[in-house]
Structures are given as C-alpha cells and as structure tokens.
Amino acid sequence: MTVSLSTTIGNFTFDNCFMNAAGVHCYSKEELLDIYQSNAGSFVTKTATLEPREGNPLPRYADTSLGSINSMGLPNLGLDYYLTFLEELEQSSTTKPTFLSLTGLSSQETHQLLNIVNQSSFQGLIELNLSCPNVPGKPQVAYDFETTNHLLAEVFTYFTKPLGIKLPPYFDIVHFDQAAAIFNQYPLVFVNCINSIGNGLVIEDESVLIRPKHGFGGLGGQYVKPTALANVHAFYQRLNPSIQIIGTGGVINGRDAFEHILCGASMVQIGTTLHKEGIPAFQRLSQELREIMVQKGYESIDDFRGELKYFA
Numbered sequence: 001m002t003v004s005l006s007t008t009i010g011n012f013t014f015d016n017c018f019m020n021a022a023g024v025h026c027y028s029k030e031e032l033l034d035i036y037q038s039n040a041g042s043f044v045t046k047t048a049t050l051e052p053r054e055g056n057p058l059p060r061y062a063d064t065s066l067g068s069i070n071s072m073g074l075p076n077l078g079l080d081y082y083l084t085f086l087e088e089l090e091q092s093s094t095t096k097p098t099f100l101s102l103t104g105l106s107s108q109e110t111h112q113l114l115n116i117v118n119q120s121s122f123q124g125l126i127e128l129n130l131s132c133p134n135v136p137g138k139p140q141v142a143y144d145f146e147t148t149n150h151l152l153a154e155v156f157t158y159f160t161k162p163l164g165i166k167l168p169p170y171f172d173i174v175h176f177d178q179a180a181a182i183f184n185q186y187p188l189v190f191v192n193c194i195n196s197i198g199n200g201l202v203i204e205d206e207s208v209l210i211r212p213k214h215g216f217g218g219l220g221g222q223y224v225k226p227t228a229l230a231n232v233h234a235f236y237q238r239l240n241p242s243i244q245i246i247g248t249g250g251v252i253n254g255r256d257a258f259e260h261i262l263c264g265a266s267m268v269q270i271g272t273t274l275h276k277e278g279i280p281a282f283q284r285l286s287q288e289l290r291e292i293m294v295q296k297g298y299e300s301i302d303d304f305r306g307e308l309k310y311f312a
C-alpha cells in the first residue's frame with residue numbers, strides 16, 4: 001500500500017505534512033535551508049519584527065524531560081532579512097511553498113510589516129503571530145479579543161496575500177466560541193494552534209532553569225499535547241471550512257501527529273522535538289505516521305483528518 005503525507009493549506013500543496021514550528025531551527029538562512037532541503041513539507045521563519053532584536057539574556061531556553069521552557073524575547077534578524085531570503089529562494093527554487101512569521105511590537109508596527117510584505121514579491125503564506133508570551137510589558141494580543149478583532153478588521157482592508165494567525169492556547173469553552181466568532185469574520189487561510197503554554201515555571205534542585213522573568217517561560221513538548229489537541233479540535237469544530245488548522249504542540253512521535261490530524265489539523269508543526277533531535281526528526285516522524293496509516297488502511301491524511309470519534 002502506498003501512503004501519502006501530502007496536504008494542502010489554501011491554494012498551496014505540500015508533499016509532507018510536517019514542518020518546523022516558528023522559533024525552532026529557523027533563525028538564520030542556514031537553518032531555514034536545512035529544513036527546506038529535508039523531507040519536511042515546508043518551513044516557517046522565526047517571527048520577525050521590523051528591526052532586528054537580540055532577545056532576552058541567556059540562558060533563555062531549556063529542554064526538560066517532559067518538554068521545554070523558553071523565554072527567548074523575540075530574537076530575530078528583522079523582517080528585511082527573512083523577506084529578502086524568501087524572495088531569493090523563490091527565484092532559485094519553487095519546489096516548496098514557505099511561511100513567513102511576523103509580529104509587530106505595536107499594531108502600527110504590525111501594519112507596517114504587513115504593508116512591506118504585501119508590496120514584496122513573496123508568494124508564500126504569512127503567519128501573523130498574535131501569541132508571543134515572552135516580551136516583558138507586552139501582553140499576548142490574542143488574549144484580548146477586542147484588540148484582536150480591531151487588528152484583523154484593519155489588516156483585511158489592505159492585505160491581499162494568504163494570511164493565517166498563530167494562536168495561544170485557550171482554556172475556556174466560552175473563549176473558543178468568542179475567538180472563533182471573530183476569526184470567522186475574516187478571510188483567514190489558517191489558524192495555527194497552539195503557541196507555547198505561556199508563563200510556566202520549571203524548577204530543578206532549588207533553582208529556575210532560565211534567566212529572564214525569574215524563570216517564567218512558555219512550555220512546549222509533552223506538557224502541552226492535550227491542550228494543543230483541544231485547541232485544534234475546538235477550532236476545527238467552530239471555524240468556516242475555508243479556514244484550515246495547523247496543529248502544533250507536543251508532537252514527539254507519529255502517534256501524536258496522527259492525533260493532531262484526527263482533531264482536524266491539515267499540517268503539523270514540530271517545535272521542542274525538533275530542538276531536541278534536529279532535522280532527522282522529520283524523517284522519523286514521517287515514517288512513524290506512515291506506519292500507523294498502513295496499519296489502519298489510510299492512504300492519505302484526508303482519509304482521517306477531523307474524524308475524531310466521540311462517545312454516542
């Protein structure tokens with residue numbers, strides 16, 4: 001039996017449903033090319049701001065037995081760096097569509113970034129990050145529904161390229177309802193669930209693991225899978241079918257990816273596991289997912305996407 005991991009987001013086709021999660025192995029051209037040249041279906045850049053940023057003081061990332069904690073503080077090389085790289089990549093190779101992640105430190109900066117991207121030759125997808133938990137003094141936009149609605153309303157007055165949003169986890173059914181009601185008003189191509197569970201605290205011996213914010217940081221890995229699956233499925237149930245879901249959070253093996261797709265994900269992003277294992281993670285996860293699909297008789301991810309079973 002031949003099994004395909006190919007998928008689509010909007011009008012874009014990908015040979016493989018796995019890619020990195022923004023923030024992991026995507027800071028420099030070299031890292032992005034590592035992913036591009038692997039069997040991953042695509043890559044997303046480190047979330048870009050208008051100006052380059054150094055981010056928070058080190059140590060700012062730690063792997064733990066159950067996942068990871070980070071408070072990076074948006075270190076990035078600036079929008080120009082990533083946009084120029086993507087434009088050049090598109091000139092030299094059109095084999096994989098790519099994602100550009102960006103966020104402004106203010107609404108005004110977000111509009112500035114999106115206007116630059118709109119006027120560029122970049123032909124891929126744009127992921128607007130509404131969920132960075134680690135910049136001191138800057139709350140996550142997506143936890144403020146009024147600001148989120150206002151921002152999206154303004155963005156879609158001028159932005160014409162394929163746009164999705166990166167969301168933080170929500171933890172209340174009413175919040176799923178309210179957020180979905182907002183997102184359904186806009187021609188979003190995708191929502192990506194979830195960013196890290198913000199502001200956890202991991203302790204070893206008597207000390208925190210990372211320097212910024214007295215050790216508080218975003219959690220990834222095994223800690224977050226049930227929350228990620230719930231968010232993927234909650235939005236799959238509520239959003240217009242034209243808004244696809246990217247599933248991110250707690251994917252350590254093929255079974256975890258299978259569960260994200262069952263919950264409704266069309267593509268699956270790998271964060272902590274990619275940080276721990278490096279590029280070979282894509283091959284391993286692809287093989288493990290294919291084996292599950294063979295066992296169950298599924299030839300494509302469309303055969304089981306969203307088919308989560310409930311009790312009667």
Ligand code: DHB
Pocket residue numbers: 023047055070071072073074075129131132133134135195196218
């Ligand atoms: C950072 C962390 C995030 O979870 C995010 O969405 C953007 C930036 C960071 O700390 O760099």
